[in-house]
Amino acid sequence: MTYDAFLLVSFGGPEGPDDVAPFLANVTRGRGVPPERLAEVAEHYRHFGGVSPINEQCRLLMAGLRDRIDLPIYWGNRNWRPYLVDALRDMRDAGIHRVLAFVTSPYGSYSSCRQYLDDIAAARAALGERAPEVDKLRHFHDHPLFIAAHVDAVKAALATLPDPANARLAFTAHSIPVSMADTAGPVRNGGRYVAQLRETARLVAAAAAPDLPYELVWQSRSGPPVIPWLEPDVNDHLAALSAEGVTGVVVSPIGFISDHIEVLWDLDHEAAETAEKLGLAYARAATPTDDPRFIDMLVELIEERRSPGGDRAALGEIPTWDRCAPGCCPAPPKRR
Structure with missing residues (x-):
């Protein structure tokens, strides 16, 4: 498969105290989260200066990949800057047509997989017919x-x-x-x-x-x-x-x-x-992003997708696939 770029797709997080409230509004829109729970979570962020560590971890992830893959790397979030639509716009303007995306969740559910696919589709629709095509890397829970x-x-x-x-x-x-x-x-x-x-x-x-x-x-x-x-x-x-x-x-x-x-x-x-x-x-126990093997895994997943037909590295028995079927992991009903 021929790809023109790599896209890191993540959840997003505030970069300072003023970002906390609008960020949480993006995250919880339509989910019926009680106001008291929202205020409680806002205090969790403010405890750390209003800065989520996830953004710096995304930057470190991209830095670790730059010398390992021969694709330009872009970054777009679901809930905060840089937003997905802005990343896709930058790629479109750079003449990029087909993108391989890594979503920072190994698992399948609406919130950990389908919602990212829906947001990618919405961002592409907002940009029109010249929007780059985006293929998501598979789940990797048992890599x-x-x-x-x-x-x-x-x-x-x-x-x-x-x-x-x-x-x-x-x-x-x-x-x-x-x-x-x-x-x-x-x-x-x-x-x-x-x-x-x-x-x-x-x-x-x-x-x-x-x-x-x-x-x-x-x-x-x-x-x-x-x-x-x-x-x-x-x-x-x-x-x-x-x-x-x-x-x-x-x-x-x-x-x-x-x-x-x-x-x-x-x-x-x-x-x-x-x-x-x-x-x-x-x-x-530590999370794996800082482990060099996590970057090695990403490189393997990218090469697996670019050269399909080989064995998939997996230790478990639950199958994985490259494209989710329509209706997979349906969205929950919206609540007021």
């Missing part, structure tokens, strides 16, 4: 290099605990509504988000600490309380571990490729504080 980075991060975190042989592992990901989880994946074949995360957790646990019990738990819920979301929450899980007599835990945020605010606040602050109150020794 050997992605798993290896998590495995070493879990091992390093375990080594910091006073009694690692008797610890537990807790793998976390962003909670989503149960209805969204049930419809994640192809039509009439949902559950892809949870299934992929379970597979990632299983692969990491088997290689990092095969003798330790582990669980997949959830974090960062943001929706109305009347709507069921995936549970248990990581803090509730820590309390349950303590009640069982567990004395140490490693939390591995396999749902995130980098240290989002949800990782820094919900895990490094709230969950760590919960563990301290419970008397649990606590360590949080």
Whole structure:
């Protein structure tokens, strides 16, 4: 396949205190998030100076790729500058026709995959018939290099605990509504988000600490309380571990490729504080973006797409594909 450019597509984040409110308005528009929850999340950002680390992590990701691929690199976000439509406009004006895009989520669901595809389609429609075509790289939840980075991060975190042989592992990901989880994946074949995360957790646990019990738990819920979301929450899980007599835990945020605010606040602050109150020794495993193997994986995924027909690097059993079928991971109904 012939491509003219590489596009990094990410969530976006504020770059200063004045950006926080409009950024969160972009993120939550039409989702019915309670005002008190919105105010709470805004304070999380302000705790870090109103700056999300995700933007600098995107810059570092692009810097790591520049010497590894022979394509010009562009960057567009869903929710904050630089916006997707601006990146596509720059590519159109540069005479670029076909783009290979990497979305910073390994998993399939509306919010982690389909919504990015919808935003790409909306940006292309806004630019008209000369807009570049965009092909998204496949999911990579079980790529050997992605798993290896998590495995070493879990091992390093375990080594910091006073009694690692008797610890537990807790793998976390962003909670989503149960209805969204049930419809994640192809039509009439949902559950892809949870299934992929379970597979990632299983692969990491088997290689990092095969003798330790582990669980997949959830974090960062943001929706109305009347709507069921995936549970248990990581803090509730820590309390349950303590009640069982567990004395140490490693939390591995396999749902995130980098240290989002949800990782820094919900895990490094709230969950760590919960563990301290419970008397649990606590360590949080690193996310993989800073690991050189993550860049190696990206290069492999790009070459795989440019030269189709070869074997796909994968450790699990859940299939991946290059293009999602129509109706895959449908959008949830909009709420006031």
